[in-house]
Every structure is written in structure tokens, then in C-alpha cells.
Amino acid sequence: MAPDTPPPRWLFPAEADTTGGADEEAARAREHRLLRNVLEGTAASVFVLDPQLRYLYVNPAMARMCGIPASAFLGRTIGDVLPEVRRPEDVLRQVLADGLPREVSVTGRTHARSAYAQRQWRTVYHRLEDGGRIVGLCGIGVEVSGLRQYVTELEAAHQRLALLDTAATHVGTTLDVETTCTELADFLVPELADAASVEITEEEAGGTPPPAPGMLRLRRMALAAVPELMWHLARFGEPGDHVDVQRGSAIRRCLDTGQPWVGNLASDELLRRMAPDPGRVTAYRAAGIHSLLVVPLPAPQHPVGTIILSRAGESPPFAEDDIVVVRELAARAAVTVSNARQYTHEHAMALELQRALLSEPGSPHPDVETASRYLPAGRSALVGGDWYDSLALPDGRTLQVMGDVMGHGFAAAVAMSQYRSLLRTVATSGASPAAILERADRDAARIGLDRVATCLLALIDPGAGTVTAARAGHLPPVLLRPDREGELLDVPAGPPLGTALCGYEAFTARMPPGSVLLLYTDGLVERRGVDIDVSLRWLTRLRLPLAGPLDGVLDTLLSRLAEGPAEDDIALLAARLRRDPA
CATH class of the missing domain: 3.60.40.10 (PPM-type phosphatase domain)
Incomplete structure (x- = not known):
């Protein structure tokens, strides 16, 4: 609408029709007040658009929902006032064309603060006519962001359960520690990470020199990565290698506290504090790794090891749901690892006894x-x-x-x-x-x-x-x-x-x-x-x-x-x- 064109007068006429006398005029005035009270008192967002889809009227609920005064809407289009709201304008033009009411889903963000990162409304559009002439559209909307978030969270929960159910058939198929760790790493990639490694605490030195004072020795049991990261794995060592972690590292804190550590879009300084040794940061950056998640493998007395997950390139940082799923997977895998270690110990004792008698x-x-x-x-x-x-x-x-x-x-x-x-x-x-x-x-x-x-x-x-x-x-x-x-x-x-x-x-x-x-x-x-x-x-x-x-x-x-x-x-x-x- 041109700036010198006054906003159209809308909805309730300024001039009263006096052909019916004073009583009819008073009745119409009461009707006018009643309808206006309904529109401005309802919690639903009500607005009117002209045939060019410019705002002619918005009620107070609409103004509050959008976070701007009602006067800021008049004469402007939806995109002018709410640029981050995605509204299907082709559907609105169909309503103008055939007069059939339609309900649509509208998503986006407004100027008002909200507890929901992505808001959603269900809106019904009706065509308005005056004596056979199309004068615009009326929209009535209700926010369903809470319901949508509930549905989204429910779907995510179902996906997590499905993932855990699948893990139950793929991880822990044998009473062998190495096999269990390999199955866990292979399952995590690419479902939850671009690269994964599983380290467990080393119970005995096994003929190797002991770690330096203050260092904790782990043994890397498994490594897995997406194809584009495979050639980088050589810089992180191989399964069977010892990993000595210093005090203060994220891995050490996870083992000491039993709590996960997440470093999303981590800086070099943060990676240095997390890594088993400071020189690992160069390898992380060369592989394009930007986010890390360390989750302990819990056990009744003390964690038996850790899972380290990495995301690189265009993969998103770790979300809270990712941490929840990985912790559950770690808890289940830890039971299998503990049982496998106990079995391996008892199996070795029995085998040594039998071999001693047979020897x-x-x-x-x-x-x-x-x-x-x-x-x-x-x-x-x-x-x-x-x-x-x-x-x-x-x-x-x-x-x-x-x-x-x-x-x-x-x-x-x-x-x-x-x-x-x-x-x-x-x-x-x-x-x-x-x-x-x-x-x-x-x-x-x-x-x-x-x-x-x-x-x-x-x-x-x-x-x-x-x-x-x-x-x-x-x-x-x-x-x-x-x-x-x-x-x-x-x-x-x-x-x-x-x-x-x-x-x-x-x-x-x-x-x-x-x-x-x-x-x-x-x-x-x-x-x-x-x-x-x-x-x-x-x-x-x-x-x-x-x-x-x-x-x-x-x-x-x-x-x-x-x-x-x-x-x-x-x-x-x-x-x-x-x-x-x-």
C-alpha cells in the first residue's frame, strides 16, 4: 500500500445506518461492542488480511504473540512484519479464489520471547465477502508449540528406544572383552558419531613398563570411523595400544567422577585439556574433528573404561539426546565388559589348571x-x-x-x-x-x-x-x-x-x-x-x-x-x- 494511502477502515463501519431509527442504531452499537469484546478478549490470534494479503486488523492476542504493537501490522504484508514465520501464501490465495476454508500449519519465530526454539501454530483461514465482493481473509490461529515439542520429544524417545533395542542384538554377543568393545565401537559409528574408540582400564602391566607417576594406563580395545576418517585413525594408534592419561584430563575426570564430558566446537585449549596428551590436538584438527564426547563405562565400584566419540566436518555438535543415548549404551556395554572380564579371568584359571594337569x-x-x-x-x-x-x-x-x-x-x-x-x-x-x-x-x-x-x-x-x-x-x-x-x-x-x-x-x-x-x-x-x-x-x-x-x-x-x-x-x-x- 502506498504511503499516502490511508489504511482502509475495517470491520465495524464508522457511519451508522440511520434508516432504522435510533433504536436500530443503538442495537448495532451494542453488537459492535459485543463483537469487539469477543475479538479482543479471546486468547486466540485473530487477524484480517485484504486481497493483497496486507494486514487490516489484528487483535491484542496476535500482537502479544508476535511481540509488536497492533499498529505495526496495518497496511503491511506477512513477510514485512514477521520475516521468520513461514506461511504458505499459495494456500491463502486458494482460499481467496474458491472461498473454501482451509487449516494450515505455520512455523517460525516472532519478535516475542518464547520457551520454544521453533514455534508452531494451527491457523484456519476464511474468505470475507461484502455483498458478493471479496474483501479479504480472516485468520484464527492457536499456538501448538508445546504439543509439537511433546510429539517431537516422544518421537525422539521412540527413536532412542529403537536404537537401544538394536544395540541389544549387536553389542555383547560373546563373553569376550575385545569382541564386545569392537561391536560397541562399530555400532556407534555412524549412528552417533563419525569416530569412536573404546578404552578399558588395564588391570595388569602384562610385561610392559609401568606408566609414569601420576598417569593412568588404559588399553585401547576398539576403533571405528566413517570412511573419510579411516586414514586418520593411524595417528590415534591401534587397538591393543596402551593409552596413558594425565591427571586433569577429561578422560581422567570421567573415570574419577563417573560423569560424561562434552566439548562441542571445542577450542584448541579445551582439546588439550581433554586429550590423553597435548600432542593429540594436531591430529584432531587434521581430521576435522570439532566436537568430542567422553562417556564412562560404569561399574559398581569404579568405571571399567571410557567411550570417546568424535564428530567432524559438517556433522552437528552433540545434543543432550545424544548424551542420554550414549550413556545408556555405555551402561549396557559395561555390564557385558565386566562379565566378559570376569569370565576371561575364570576361564584362564580353569584352562591353566587343566593344562597343568595335562602337561x-x-x-x-x-x-x-x-x-x-x-x-x-x-x-x-x-x-x-x-x-x-x-x-x-x-x-x-x-x-x-x-x-x-x-x-x-x-x-x-x-x-x-x-x-x-x-x-x-x-x-x-x-x-x-x-x-x-x-x-x-x-x-x-x-x-x-x-x-x-x-x-x-x-x-x-x-x-x-x-x-x-x-x-x-x-x-x-x-x-x-x-x-x-x-x-x-x-x-x-x-x-x-x-x-x-x-x-x-x-x-x-x-x-x-x-x-x-x-x-x-x-x-x-x-x-x-x-x-x-x-x-x-x-x-x-x-x-x-x-x-x-x-x-x-x-x-x-x-x-x-x-x-x-x-x-x-x-x-x-x-x-x-x-x-x-x-
Whole structure:
């Protein structure tokens, strides 16, 4: 509107229609006051626009909502008065064109202060007519910023829950500390950061020089980054490296207080205070990193480590929601890391005990050659109770022993040592294999061993060239022969040791020169989905070179395992008569 054009007179006529007399004029005046009181007393924002979308009228609620007086609107367009409010003017022109009311969502900011960074209104527009002539639009709006913020926060909460649910299936899939940390770092990138590293506190020096006085030693367990940052990771070290952090650093404070630290758009000085060492700042800047978030991995006594997240380039700084999600992820991952560390410690103890017991088997007679192998199923499996032994008896015979305690873990390894000692004591009597099992079964039940065990005894008599075997719930031995299939010895099956059921029988077979007697645990032949008889036939049909050292025979056997990694521990004990006894 031109500056010299007076604002249009609007809504309530200044001149009264006197054709109806004084009473009608008074009635219209009362109506005028009533309508004006309604418009100016309502909490809804009411305004009127002319056909060119210039303000003709705004009520006090509209003025308060916008933070400017009503007079500042008159004769000006929406963009002139509220430049930061996005209003769909194409919809307003459609209302002017067809006269159909429409409701639209209007967002933006006004001049008034507000608790909401982004405000939103729902506004209904009606076309105004006077005697068939279009004179403008009337808009009635209500602010819904609070509802919109609630919906936004609810959606964000749902997204956080979905992210945490996904993390539950991707992080902590094994009882292995390194694997868990790697899964955590890989999950955080790129969901919540451009780069992530996981460090845990180092419990033992592990043969490396101790940290300098005042420094705390961590071990970097995992690193992950988006592709464009991958080549920068070399400057931050590699998984397995030690990280010594000084007092006063953000990492140290997180570990001491258990609270996260965030450095958004951090200055060089702030990064120097945060970094494990001041020289790291150059590497941060070279990678374009502008924001860092350090979150502790909480534990009941003290955090077990930290997560360090970085954002670089055009990625936004860390928001409060990001911190909430990462803290929850850290809490869940910390439980897995703590459990994995405890498991690793117990697993190592049990494995060392088992290996110590297996590392010094008894010695056979000089005319019997033996070899053994013990192969744990893997880091993800609990150690078992497998054992083997070779005992030289006074009459020139050698007793081969193979056993397997039911169950896994430290308790199984302890029970294994008890069974091994018990059999060594009973075997000195010189009894037959079946009689040895009978007495061992009764003694195990009498002393209260709480775990049963399978066992196979094979008594080798070099003078007679025979082997006599008896078994307590164990798989039968295999006699491997040169240039032909092996033979599964038909040893009658008896109950496991520790049941006090007894009832063992022996079986005697010839042991020709050059043949190899193989005792083994079920880990060698048991495979998920494969019948045990099929696996045993596979074992007998192996054509192994038997002329060389026995250690080589066992190595060749293990290399030919057909079904990939074993699902249980494997123990092997092989025996062969020497052609020229010492």
C-alpha cells in the first residue's frame, strides 16, 4: 500500500445506518461492542488480511504473540512484519479464489520471547465477502508449540528406544572383552558419531613398563570411523595400544567422577585439556574433528573404561539426546565388559589348571610310544573337564586313560583332577581295566564327587601284542592300521563313573606292529546335526600315514577335521608299540 494511502477502515463501519431509527442504531452499537469484546478478549490470534494479503486488523492476542504493537501490522504484508514465520501464501490465495476454508500449519519465530526454539501454530483461514465482493481473509490461529515439542520429544524417545533395542542384538554377543568393545565401537559409528574408540582400564602391566607417576594406563580395545576418517585413525594408534592419561584430563575426570564430558566446537585449549596428551590436538584438527564426547563405562565400584566419540566436518555438535543415548549404551556395554572380564579371568584359571594337569602325564614303558594333544574349543566356550594319562604298570604293561567330566568351567577342571588322581591310585593295584573302573566308580560315589565322568581304559601288553579295553560311558577306541581302514574296537559300554552302578566288561584285541591305538573325547567326532555313527565311520575311514612320528599322525588327523571348528574341547591320546624297544 502506498504511503499516502490511508489504511482502509475495517470491520465495524464508522457511519451508522440511520434508516432504522435510533433504536436500530443503538442495537448495532451494542453488537459492535459485543463483537469487539469477543475479538479482543479471546486468547486466540485473530487477524484480517485484504486481497493483497496486507494486514487490516489484528487483535491484542496476535500482537502479544508476535511481540509488536497492533499498529505495526496495518497496511503491511506477512513477510514485512514477521520475516521468520513461514506461511504458505499459495494456500491463502486458494482460499481467496474458491472461498473454501482451509487449516494450515505455520512455523517460525516472532519478535516475542518464547520457551520454544521453533514455534508452531494451527491457523484456519476464511474468505470475507461484502455483498458478493471479496474483501479479504480472516485468520484464527492457536499456538501448538508445546504439543509439537511433546510429539517431537516422544518421537525422539521412540527413536532412542529403537536404537537401544538394536544395540541389544549387536553389542555383547560373546563373553569376550575385545569382541564386545569392537561391536560397541562399530555400532556407534555412524549412528552417533563419525569416530569412536573404546578404552578399558588395564588391570595388569602384562610385561610392559609401568606408566609414569601420576598417569593412568588404559588399553585401547576398539576403533571405528566413517570412511573419510579411516586414514586418520593411524595417528590415534591401534587397538591393543596402551593409552596413558594425565591427571586433569577429561578422560581422567570421567573415570574419577563417573560423569560424561562434552566439548562441542571445542577450542584448541579445551582439546588439550581433554586429550590423553597435548600432542593429540594436531591430529584432531587434521581430521576435522570439532566436537568430542567422553562417556564412562560404569561399574559398581569404579568405571571399567571410557567411550570417546568424535564428530567432524559438517556433522552437528552433540545434543543432550545424544548424551542420554550414549550413556545408556555405555551402561549396557559395561555390564557385558565386566562379565566378559570376569569370565576371561575364570576361564584362564580353569584352562591353566587343566593344562597343568595335562602337561605332565605319566610315562609309559619304553616299548610303548605315546603322543597327546589337547585342543580347546575356542575363546567363546567354557573350558571342559577332558583329561588323559599314561601309566607304566609294574608288570611291563602300560595303561592308557582318557576321560571327560560332565560340564564345563573351573568346577569341571577340579573334578577332572580328582578323577585322575583316583584312577592313578586304583591302577597301581595291577587289576584289569574293568576291575579298575568298578573300584573307581564305587570310590567316586563314596567320596561324594558331584560330577560324573566318562572314562576309557586301554591296557597295552607289548609282550602279548594285545590291548584290553573297558569303558565307562566313553566312546570306544579306534585302532588305526597302515594302508587300510581303521577298526572301531567293540568294547562293551558301561555306566559313567560316579553313578555307583558298576557293571563293566573288557574287550581284548590284537595290536599289530605299526598300528596306532587312538583314544579321544567326543569333541573330535560330535557335530551338530550329524549322527555320531556317521562321524565314527568317518574317523575309521581316514587313511593316515602312520610310519612317521606319532605327533605328526595327530597333527594330520586334526587338520582333516571335516566339519570346521570343534564345538567342544578335543583331547587325543595315541599309542604305538616300538619296533625296537629301548
